[in-house]
Amino acid sequence: IEYNKMKETFGSQTIMDVAVKAKEGTIFTADRINLIKSLTEEFEKIENVEDVTSLTNADYIEGTAEGMTVSPIADAFTGSDEELKEIKRKVTDWKDMYELNLISEDLKATQILVKIKLGVLADGKEKVYHEMENIIASHDKAGTDLSIAGDPAVIVLIEKYMKSDLVRL
Secondary structure (H helix, E strand, O other): OHHHHHHHHHOOOOEEEEEEEEOOOOOOOHHHHHHHHHHHHHHHOOOOEEEEEOOOOOEEEEEEOOEEEEEEOOOOOOOOHHHHHHHHHHHHHOHHHHEOOOEOOOOOEEEEEEEEOOOOOHHHHHHHHHHHHHHHHOOOOOOEEEEEEOHHHHHHHHHHHHHHHHHHO
16 A cells, blocks of 8 residues: 555656666767667657656756755756766766766766556567667767666566576476
8 A cells, every 4th residue: 555655656666777887988978978869868758758867857956145046967968078077077076976876986887767657558568678789889988888677677577588498488
């Protein structure tokens, strides 16, 4: 009963995670930020996806003379060195918020969190997984490793490998 109340209040707890890891250097390059931004925008368009959070759209809260402003970390990113420095500054200034949640300690990896709508059945989650796989495959990932994790991904992969194991047995 309490779990159902929590789901009603906070929405779906079914999340898939896309890990984005730099093979060399850090995640703070124009190509990698643009990759994260593109993936985020495309994942948001998938049917049954409720919300997507990544380094490019996560909120950054900053104090101002009037109070505070809330804006995405990588708002209107065009790829300049100044923008990359600003994104890195925002992430490292608020380490308690972002480190080990949105970005790794060594700044070599980040994650894109894809929240699936409440009440989506197994076949709907499987479709989301496969669409995410197709989107990832369609991008140039030079120097970057991408992987999908989360319960829906595990269930799809278990089913796939179980069927191939049964055929072999």
